[in-house]
Amino acid sequence: MPADATAHIRIARPSRDLQAAEDFWTSGLGLDVLYRYTTDGTDGEHSLLMVGWLDASWHLELVHDPVAPIQPRPTPEDLLVIYLGEPVPDALVERLERHGGKRVPAHNPYWDTWGVTFQDPDGYLLVLSTRAWSSS
Structure with missing residues (x-):
């Protein structure tokens, strides 16, 4: 392939x-x-x-690696963006926070306008975007 x-x-x-x-x-x-x-x-x-x-x-x-752990080293621009194409449900925000996520301001204010940013337990950023995306 x-x-x-x-x-x-x-x-x-x-x-x-x-x-x-x-x-x-x-x-x-x-x-x-x-x-x-x-x-x-x-x-x-x-x-x-x-x-x-x-x-x-x-x-x-x-x-x-339990013998030689590698510490995560995320930067403010290491984002995993999921395009929801609709408002981020309050229940989802609350659930992510209840399960170890921390809502944080985005380094790039674009993401605060078009979504919600969370820091995961390893410090990486997840953005739930209210926008939709199509590559075509």
Whole structure:
């Protein structure tokens, strides 16, 4: 298969705490656990968690090395933006905050105008945009 619009995308990030990340992404945002692998770190293995929506063409992989953890180093512009195409429901905002998310002002004020920004338990930013997106 060539690299084109049908290719699946994996976004991989280090995580300090996979349980806290899972709570935020699944119980908070509503993603599904697609795969989970837990290890004690022997033989250089890593624990990982893959979350996403079952029919989406992308998923998020969160990785933790229990022997030599890598600290996440997000910048203010490391954003995962999900275009809702409608107002962000108050219940979703409350659920994300209840499950480890912290509502924060965006570095770029564009996102405060067109969405809501959350910091996940590892410090990465999730923007729920009220706008819609189409690449066509």
